[in-house]
Amino acid sequence: MGQEERLRFDEVTCFGENSISLIDFSLTLGEGENLVIFGPENSGISLICPLVVGSIADYEGAIYYRGQSIKDFNYVELHNYRTRLGYLQAGYGLINNMTVEENILLPLRYHSDLSSADALRKVDELIKELRLEHCRNLRPVDLLKYETLNTAYARAIALNPDIILLEHALETQCLINAQVYLASIRKRIFRQGSSVIVVTYEPERYSHFADSFIMLYKGNKVFEGDRDAFLEQKNPYLKQYMEASLEGPMKIV
Amino acid sequence: MIQGLIRGITKKGALFFRGIRDFGRFISSIFNSFQSFRYLRFRSIYTIAVNQTRFTGFDALPLIIFIALLLGGTIIIQATKNFPKFGIEEFLGNLLVIIIARELGPLVTALIVVSRSGSAIATEIATQKQKKEIQSLEVLGIDTTLYIVFPRIVASIISIFSLIIIFDMVGFFGGYLLSLTTVYIPLDIFFQSLLDSFTIADLIGTLIKSFLYGILIPLICCYYGFKPESDFQIPIFVSKAVVRTLVVIFIVNVLVSALFYF
Numbered sequence: 001m002g003q004e005e006r007l008r009f010d011e012v013t014c015f016g017e018n019s020i021s022l023i024d025f026s027l028t029l030g031e032g033e034n035l036v037i038f039g040p041e042n043s044g045i046s047l048i049c050p051l052v053v054g055s056i057a058d059y060e061g062a063i064y065y066r067g068q069s070i071k072d073f074n075y076v077e078l079h080n081y082r083t084r085l086g087y088l089q090a091g092y093g094l095i096n097n098m099t100v101e102e103n104i105l106l107p108l109r110y111h112s113d114l115s116s117a118d119a120l121r122k123v124d125e126l127i128k129e130l131r132l133e134h135c136r137n138l139r140p141v142d143l144l145k146y147e148t149l150n151t152a153y154a155r156a157i158a159l160n161p162d163i164i165l166l167e168h169a170l171e172t173q174c175l176i177n178a179q180v181y182l183a184s185i186r187k188r189i190f191r192q193g194s195s196v197i198v199v200t201y202e203p204e205r206y207s208h209f210a211d212s213f214i215m216l217y218k219g220n221k222v223f224e225g226d227r228d229a230f231l232e233q234k235n236p237y238l239k240q241y242m243e244a245s246l247e248g249p250m251k252i253v
Numbered sequence: 254m255i256q257g258l259i260r261g262i263t264k265k266g267a268l269f270f271r272g273i274r275d276f277g278r279f280i281s282s283i284f285n286s287f288q289s290f291r292y293l294r295f296r297s298i299y300t301i302a303v304n305q306t307r308f309t310g311f312d313a314l315p316l317i318i319f320i321a322l323l324l325g326g327t328i329i330i331q332a333t334k335n336f337p338k339f340g341i342e343e344f345l346g347n348l349l350v351i352i353i354a355r356e357l358g359p360l361v362t363a364l365i366v367v368s369r370s371g372s373a374i375a376t377e378i379a380t381q382k383q384k385k386e387i388q389s390l391e392v393l394g395i396d397t398t399l400y401i402v403f404p405r406i407v408a409s410i411i412s413i414f415s416l417i418i419i420f421d422m423v424g425f426f427g428g429y430l431l432s433l434t435t436v437y438i439p440l441d442i443f444f445q446s447l448l449d450s451f452t453i454a455d456l457i458g459t460l461i462k463s464f465l466y467g468i469l470i471p472l473i474c475c476y477y478g479f480k481p482e483s484d485f486q487i488p489i490f491v492s493k494a495v496v497r498t499l500v501v502i503f504i505v506n507v508l509v510s511a512l513f514y515f
Contacts, residue, residue: 053392075288082394093389095381107393110297110400155393 004031006162006195007052007065014047014059021219022047024061029163034189034196038203039216040241040250045199046090049167052197053087054078066162083111086161086194090168092152094140100147101127101136104154111159126154131180146177153181157188164188167199175205185209204242207231215241217250279476286398293399302404309370310412314419316365321353321420324361325427328352333435345432346446353424354455356510359462362416363470363502366409367495371474374405375494378478379487387479402475410467417463458513465505473498 007029014022022044029035039045050056051063054070062069065081073081094103104126108119127136130150135143143151149169157164164185170178186209188194198206203213213230215223215238222237223229233239240248332348378401381387390397429443477494481487 055388055391075285076292079289079292079394079396082392085392085394087389087392089385089389089392091385093385093392095386095389096384106297107395110294110393110395116296 005029005064005067006031006033007197008063009051010062010064012051012059012061012063014044014051014056016044016047016050016056018042020044020046022051022059022216023219025216025219025221026061027214029195029197031162031195032189032193033211034185034198034206034209035212035214036198036200036203036206036210037214037216038200038241039222040252041201042218043216044219045216046167048197048199049087049089049165052163052165053082053085083107083159084162086156086159086164088149088152088156088164088166088169090171092140092148094148094152094155096140099137099139100132100143100151103140103151104158107155107158122158123154126158129184130154144177145173146181149173149178150181153184157184157194160192160194162195164194164196165199166196168201169198170205171201178205182206182209203230222249276473276476279479280472283398283402283472286396286403289396289399293396297395298400298404301400302408305370305405305408306412308373309366309409310415313365313369313412313416316369317362317416317420318423320361320365321358321423322427324357325349325353325424325429326431328424329428329432330435333432344446345428345438346443346448347450349425349428350447350450350455353428354421354451355458355514356506358421358424359417359459359466360502360506362413362420363462363466363506364499366413366416366466367470367474367498367502370409370412371470371498372491372495374471374474375478375491376487378475379481379490382479382481383484383487402471405471405475406468409471410464413467413470414460414463417459421459454513458509462506462509465509466502469501469505470498473501 005028007027009025009027012022012025014025016022020042025044027035037045037048047056051059054073057071062071064070065084070078070081095106098106101123104123105119108114108122109116112119114122127133130153132147132150132154135147138147140148140151153166153169166185169181173181182205185196189196189209198210200206203210203215207227207230210227210230212226213223214221215235217237223235225235229235230238233242236249239245240250246252328349329345332345336344378387387397387401390400425447429438429440432438432443474494477490477497480490
């Protein structure tokens with residue numbers, strides 16, 4: 001547990017589209033902590049990030065950011081709260097009529113008090129860190145997959161968020177090219193105290209630095225443990241998932 | 254058969270009122286978004302407003318000029334053909350003010366803007382929504398209503414007002430040039446007759462029309478741009494955006510004209 005609680009789910013129950021649900025789900029995330037949430041398709045993991053950012057408002061239980069229930073946020077508070085989150089959504093969601101530089105600049109232009117020159121300097125730093133110099137003036141349609149990932153990630157962290165949400169970020173990525181992105185996440189966790197929630201189908205990609213893991217199945221938590229417990233794979237659900245086996249407690253319909 | 258007809262009309266009526274209610278909710282969400290207006294930094298919407306003004310206003314100029322010239326010419330051809338030649342210089346200006354400045358200028362300009370920019374706005378937003386760009390703006394804490402709709406309304410008001418003025422000027426000039434082929438009217442007399450016919454009500458009417466069209470065209474097109482839930486619905490809603498905006502434009506045109514000239 002970190003020094004300060006940043007996010008807490010208290011027995012959250014939520015029913016999403018296509019019968020995806022989350023049942024009595026609880027978690028606590030502290031400063032500098034990172035958590036990997038995984039599970040098969042339709043397990044409820046796709047509801048986690050939308051719940052955190054407040055896109056889904058219809059749920060039971062409570063979600064707290066720094067002790068404040070996000071349900072109680074008014075219109076303006078909700079927008080301000082979102083600036084404290086860096087959400088890299090599945091599919092990346094880059095704005096297609098903006099260049100790499102403009103995409104990263106967008107949250108800085110909209111939210112920050114930085115002058116245009118300082119905002120550009122900040123963008124330069126991120127572009128350098130994520131090795132995007134060669135494509136800074138390209139539009140998303142012209143980018144390679146890892147360049148798209150790095151741009152979306154740079155945009156998500158441009159405002160130095162408290163919590164970084166990474167949703168299926170590596171699923172279609174080349175392992176080698178994704179190392180720049182992974183190195184940047186490690187830097188943010190260990191040096192800057194950012195808290196990270198990773199939602200993924202491939203938890204093993206984060207196993208060398210993640211603190212804790214949660215596995216969901218049909219909306220329920222079926223595994224929760226630290227890195228060692230994850231690597232040992234004693235839990236039958238976890239074992240079946242990691243072995244991608246059809247035999248085990250999870251029934252594939 | 255009659256029962257089926259009544260059921261059909263009832264169903265259409267219910268759909269119409271549901272649509273009006275839904276549009277009302279969209280309008281109220283825009284008013285709601287003004288809560289975060291004080292946090293809006295204009296540098297973030299400046300580029301959108303400038304690009305929209307360029308596309309709606311500047312890029313439409315060749316088409317506006319071309320159509321205004323043809324329309325002004327057509328009116329003069331009809332007038333000189335069908336009205337007596339004697340004393341034509343006195344009513345030509347009046348005719349152009351009545352037909353071009355009061356009615357066709359604002360209306361044709363709005364039609365061109367709807368077909369060019371309205372369809373483009375609806376398509377752009379619908380595509381952005383399907384590509385999850387709108388969602389990504391929301392999760393960045395960006396008020397999408399303010400960020401997407403507001404600069405387009407500002408740009409449309411500026412563009413439509415400017416285009417109507419240019420349309421009227423070119424229409425008058427085109428009309429005058431074409432009138433020279435059939436009847437000679439001295440330039441000073443022609444423009445004096447135009448000035449004499451032009452009233453303050455014409456100016457206010459044009460201002461009101463450009464203001465209303467500038468709000469309604471992007472508003473309705475943005476509303477339909479946000480509607481599609483899947484890719485295949487995009488052309489359906491873009492078509493609805495254009496057709497329904499046209500209907501609203503014609504209704505508004507009649508209402509404003511009735512208010513000022515009836």
